[in-house]
Amino acid sequence: MLTLTEKPRRSPKNEQLNSCASSFADYEDCIVGFMDDLQLVHCGHDKKCLGCGEELAHLTLRGVLRGSVGVIGESRLAMTEKVVLLGGRVCAVKRFRQVSSGRREFGKKIEHLARVSQKCEYLVPVAAYLYAKRIKQHGHTALDWNQRLTIIVQIARGIGFIHEQYPPYEKKMQMNVHGNIKVCNVMVNTDFSACLSGYGFTQLAEPVEVLNTGQLMKSPCRQQENTTYSDELSQKSDIYNFGVILLDILAGPKGLEMTKGVKEKKASMKLEGGLEFFEFYVKEGKERRQVSKVLEIALACISTKPDARPSIEEICFNIVEIL
Template sequence: MLSITKRRRSFRYADQSNSGSGSIYEYEDCFVGLTDDLPLVSCGNYCGKTMTLKEVLRSSVGVMGESPLGLTEKVVLLKSQMFAVKRLRMTVVRRNEFGKRVEKLAQVSKKCEYLVPIAAYLYTKRIKFILCEYFPMGSLADLLAGARKYGHTALNWNQRLKIILSIARAIEFIHRQNPNERKIKMNVHGNIKSSNVMIKIDFSACLSDYGFTQLAERVELPRKRQLKPPPHQVPPPSYLIYREELSQKADIYNFGVVIMDILAGSRFSTFKKCILEVKEEITEGRIEFFEFALDTRERMRASQILDIALACTNLSAEGRPSIEQILLFLGDAIIK
C-alpha cells in the first residue's frame, strides 16, 4: 500500500516494502497506484525510468468510446502493458474526496471477478482519469455492433447466456454492499449499459464504470451534424432509453435493456407493445424475434429470459424484481 505525503507542490510516493523510501514527483505527474503488480504507476518508477503524466498521455493509441462522463482510451505503457483510461470531463468532488472514493471502489471491485479492476487514478487541475484493466475483446456493444453492422460472427446462444449471467452476478455483488460509505452509495452501479459490459476471452463478462457516476457529472455531447436527416427518423422509445437515476431499481431497469439488446436488438422495439399477445408465436418460432439461431430447447430458455427482461423494464419501479429474484429466475431458465 502507498503512503502519500503532500509537500508544497509535490507528492511523495513511498513504497513501504522498501523501508519507506520514495521519490518526489511534481504535482502534475501524480499517480496513485492501487495494485501491487503495477510498479510503474504506484511508485512512479519502472526499470529506472520515471513515468510522467506527459508520457502516459502520449501513450494513448486511440479512443475506444465516448460517453457523457468522458472518454475511454487505450494506452500501452512500459513493457507493453495495456490499460483502458477513463478520462473524466467534469468531476463532482475535490481531490481528497475523489481519491477516497476511487480507492474504495477499487477495494470493492477487486473482490468480485465480474467487476473491472481499477489499477490507478490521477487527479490534476486539468486532467482527471482512472486507469482500468484492458479487455482485448472489447465491450458487449462492440461485439453486437460488429455482427449487426459489419457482418462479424454473431454471438451464439450459450455465449449470450454466459454474458447475461455474468452481469447479473456483478449486480448482485454490488447490491449487497454497504449502502453508504465515505459519502458514496456503494450498493448501486449507476451506469449499466452494453458499452460498460467488457467481454473476456471465455465470453464471461465484467461490468466497468462501477460508481463512476458519483465521481463525474454527465456532460451533454454535441450532436453530429447531418447534411440530410434520415427519412422517417423517430427518437428511440422510452423503454429503450437507459435510466440515469442512482438507485438499485434503475440498475435493474438498465439490466433489462441490456438483456433486450442481447436477445433481439432493434427487433425489440417492433414487438414491445404487443409482445405478450405474440409470446406463444415467438416461443414456437413462428415469429422471428431473436437475432440468432436457436434450437427448440434454446428457444424455450430464451423466451423465459425474455420474460425476465420484460419484468426488469417495467415502467413502475416497484414492479421490477430484485437481483436475487432475477438470479433465481435465470437458474430456472437454465435448468429447464
C-alpha cells in the same frame, strides 16, 4: 485513473481532427507548476498491472501524459482512452468531462471503488486494462445462445455483487448501485466471459451534453446513449437497464422498441419458438424454454412501475433454474 480537462479544440483554419489518435502531450499544460513528476497512486492489486503483470512502481503522471492515445469510447460522462506508454506498456485512462468533487475526495472515492471492484470477477477492476471487446463489437449474429446465456448470467452476478454491498453508503457514495448499466459497459473476453465496467462512475462526475460533431461522436458508447436507459441512481434503475441489455442480446438494438408486439403475441411466440422476435435461431426443447424465460425476465425488468421490477436476487434465482 486520471481526470483531465478537455483538450483544446483545434481551429479549422489550421488542421482538421481526422483521427481519434493523438498524444497526451496536448495536456502538458495540466502539469505546469509541478516541480517534480507526480507518482501515480495504485489502488491495490499488489502494485501490478492486472493486464500484463508488470510492476507499477515507476508509473508517473508525466509518463502517461506523454504516451500515445487512441479513443476507445465516449459518453456524456467521460472518454475512455487506450494509452501506449513510451516503453510499450498499455494503460486505460478515463477522462471525465466534469468532476463533481475535489481532488482529494475524488482520489478517496476511486481507491474505494477499486477495492470493491477487485473482489468480484464480474466487474472490471479500476486499475486494469483488459484486452476485451464490448458486447456490441462482437456482432450479435456471431453469438450462439449458449454464449449469450453465459454473458447474461455473468452480468447478473456482477449486478448481484454490487446490490448486496454493505454498508450501502460509504465515502459519500451509494455503494450498492452501479448507476450506469449499458450495453457499452459490458466487456466480453475472448472466451465469451463477461464483466461490467463503469461501476460508481456516475457518482464521480457530471454528464455533459456534447455536440454531435467530429469523429469522436461515432463511438459505440456515444451511439448507445440514444437507447432509452434510466438515469436514476437506484437499484430499480439498474434492473430496468439490465432488462434493456437482455432485450438487446435477444433481439438486437431494436429489442426495446419491439416489446409492445412481444407482449401482445407472447403466447404465440412461445408456440413458434420466438422466431419472429429473436434475431438468432432458437432450437426446440430446452433452448426454447431458456430463451422464453429470459424474455419473461427482461419484460419484468422494464416494467414502467419500479416496484413491479424483480430484485437481482430473484433474477439470479430464475436464471439458475433454467441452466
